[in-house]
Amino acid sequence: MSEFSTSTAVHRIDATHWDAPVAPGWDIAGNANGGYLLALAARGMAEASGRPDPVTITAHYLSPAQEGPAVLDAAVVRSGKRFATVSASLTAGDRRLLQVLGTFGDLSVSGDGPERVEAAPPDLPVPDDCVPRRADEGLVLPFLDRVELRLHPDDARFQQGEPSGEPRVRGWFRLRHGEQLDTLALLVAIDAFPPTAFNARLPVAWTPTVELTAHVRARPAPGWLACAFTTRFVTGGFLEEDGEVWDATGRLVAQSRQLALVPRG
Amino acid sequence: MSEFSTSTAVHRIDATHWDAPVAPGWDIAGNANGGYLLALAARGMAEASGRPDPVTITAHYLSPAQEGPAVLDAAVVRSGKRFATVSASLTAGDRRLLQVLGTFGDLSVSGDGPERVEAAPPDLPVPDDCVPRRADEGLVLPFLDRVELRLHPDDARFQQGEPSGEPRVRGWFRLRHGEQLDTLALLVAIDAFPPTAFNARLPVAWTPTVELTAHVRARPAPGWLACAFTTRFVTGGFLEEDGEVWDATGRLVAQSRQLALVPRG
Numbered sequence: 001m002s003e004f005s006t007s008t009a010v011h012r013i014d015a016t017h018w019d020a021p022v023a024p025g026w027d028i029a030g031n032a033n034g035g036y037l038l039a040l041a042a043r044g045m046a047e048a049s050g051r052p053d054p055v056t057i058t059a060h061y062l063s064p065a066q067e068g069p070a071v072l073d074a075a076v077v078r079s080g081k082r083f084a085t086v087s088a089s090l091t092a093g094d095r096r097l098l099q100v101l102g103t104f105g106d107l108s109v110s111g112d113g114p115e116r117v118e119a120a121p122p123d124l125p126v127p128d129d130c131v132p133r134r135a136d137e138g139l140v141l142p143f144l145d146r147v148e149l150r151l152h153p154d155d156a157r158f159q160q161g162e163p164s165g166e167p168r169v170r171g172w173f174r175l176r177h178g179e180q181l182d183t184l185a186l187l188v189a190i191d192a193f194p195p196t197a198f199n200a201r202l203p204v205a206w207t208p209t210v211e212l213t214a215h216v217r218a219r220p221a222p223g224w225l226a227c228a229f230t231t232r233f234v235t236g237g238f239l240e241e242d243g244e245v246w247d248a249t250g251r252l253v254a255q256s257r258q259l260a261l262v263p264r265g
Numbered sequence: 266m267s268e269f270s271t272s273t274a275v276h277r278i279d280a281t282h283w284d285a286p287v288a289p290g291w292d293i294a295g296n297a298n299g300g301y302l303l304a305l306a307a308r309g310m311a312e313a314s315g316r317p318d319p320v321t322i323t324a325h326y327l328s329p330a331q332e333g334p335a336v337l338d339a340a341v342v343r344s345g346k347r348f349a350t351v352s353a354s355l356t357a358g359d360r361r362l363l364q365v366l367g368t369f370g371d372l373s374v375s376g377d378g379p380e381r382v383e384a385a386p387p388d389l390p391v392p393d394d395c396v397p398r399r400a401d402e403g404l405v406l407p408f409l410d411r412v413e414l415r416l417h418p419d420d421a422r423f424q425q426g427e428p429s430g431e432p433r434v435r436g437w438f439r440l441r442h443g444e445q446l447d448t449l450a451l452l453v454a455i456d457a458f459p460p461t462a463f464n465a466r467l468p469v470a471w472t473p474t475v476e477l478t479a480h481v482r483a484r485p486a487p488g489w490l491a492c493a494f495t496t497r498f499v500t501g502g503f504l505e506e507d508g509e510v511w512d513a514t515g516r517l518v519a520q521s522r523q524l525a526l527v528p529r530g
Contacts, residue, residue: 056476058323062343078327101366113527116499211321234381259321262378
């Protein structure tokens, strides 16, 4: 088993419950990464549904999560020929961590309908010419030992206190040691990058996620993922962050959108 | 009570159940509009949460719905100072129609944080210079007696069999008789327009929604809503449709994204 599989392993307790411990080392300053938590929940939901791949999945983040025991409660609300829909919650003790709703299917069976793509992967220098994500001063990011992030040089200067001014972050993603990525690992990729707010010169230290939705279009080919995240609307105390994830063959494998809070300055 | 309020009225049965009948007249060729169904569910979820406004809400569409009795099962999974999160399902007889997950709050209390908008309302001629949506030949759309849609002339020619070739639909929305819009009515607006596929020259008659997510940023001012829907990725048998809804003061009031099926030709 790979490190990612081990870290998201779940063990069935009964028809609707799974032990789903929050593994060590996936945290940012003590709180488990939201994409990792979603992948952990999705692992159990996929098992409940009998389908390997999340097609569309939404998580509402209710409480920060720390390493330790957690229980997934997952109920299949509809099971059809092609898809199954699962409602689930992840709880640690009496604290609800996240509530999730997902539809699962089998993306190894590819659709043969019309194809039309009006966009292209982000224009990124090769990974070796990009800038590794490093922890901000005073911040401990064990998560960066689990994933590798290489930022577009134009989007990375916020690390030296020089945000680009554009609410955009582009870069490469892979799991450490180049572990093969499945569709659950894509759920980590969509929430692994620093917030677009860091480049937007917004006076905020963090933009906590209220809700995150991912559409998974295909299983990724081996190799780095090219990712791009942008924000167009910072209004009313909220911002959205839209993500695109492309695999090494230049195929869109996932889209994401999250709603995050912009804490009042 | 307005027609929309009456059509989305719910009546509490017990702590977690509401009578939520699917009202007549909101259907397209017999099946209730997806945005209307979401608004109906959201009405009960708002009541369950004690908060008036959906902030982010996701529905997975499980079965087509017809006019008639239905029951909403809504459970508050977390209630905090600012938001409450509700998981719900709408069921008719033994058929699950939709599964919904939403976080609710009070958008009359506006955030006073930083604001930044990188987009503008769609460039639409005034409503009288736009083209009313009319039912396609052979299709009965009672829904069009509930809402008024005025399409951008460039995006309306699919109605004469001349799609623009661009996967885009822009237009004005209001409820019939200019009824005042609340944040629940925004959930109708985001799913009221003809599919972008109709302009994309895709060989499909319909693109059924798998999942629809809306972010509501603000309560709309009185008047028409300016709406724009676009699709960038038709791949693997799926497409996304991204929506923006702006009110008469030029403020973004909602964003939406849905994942729809592209039936194989």
